[in-house]
Amino acid sequence: MSTEVITSAAPLTLTEGAVKELKKLREQQEIADDFGLRVGVEGGGCAGMNYILGFDQRKEGDTEYLISGIKVFMNKAHGLYLAGMEIDFQNGLNARGFTFNNPNATSTCGCGTSFSA
Numbered sequence: 001m002s003t004e005v006i007t008s009a010a011p012l013t014l015t016e017g018a019v020k021e022l023k024k025l026r027e028q029q030e031i032a033d034d035f036g037l038r039v040g041v042e043g044g045g046c047a048g049m050n051y052i053l054g055f056d057q058r059k060e061g062d063t064e065y066l067i068s069g070i071k072v073f074m075n076k077a078h079g080l081y082l083a084g085m086e087i088d089f090q091n092g093l094n095a096r097g098f099t100f101n102n103p104n105a106t107s108t109c110g111c112g113t114s115f116s117a
Contacts, residue, residue, distance in 0.1 A: 010065035010072065012039060012085040018098065019068045021089040031055045036064065036071030039087070040078045049081065051100050080104075 014022070022037060038056035041049045058064060058073050065072040074082065086101040 010067050011074070011079050011083045012067075012072075012087065014067050014070065014072075015086060015088040016068075017089040017091070018087045019070060021091075021098075022070055026055065029055075034058075036073045038073045039082060040075055041081045053087070053098055 035055045040052035061075050062073045084103045088099045090099050
């Protein structure tokens, strides 16, 4: 399997809140150690592309990053859309969930999970 492991210079960042929530989810759901956080994009959504965020196993063509102790898997082709993105976790009265601050997005939808670039 063609994979690359990079421990620095990840194209995206996870805030402290996101790291805390991801570690909590991993523990609660008893996710195996060989799984990492998959971050990517797919066609669809009201603005053209949807974000992918979930625990998954490494796949052919992935690059693996280590961000704040969390293995992150990303298909190399998705780097163009995700470079510089910050993933946060909001737990307030107005919003609860993961948010994506993507400097490459030229427009986003109201739900915050779809964008165009």
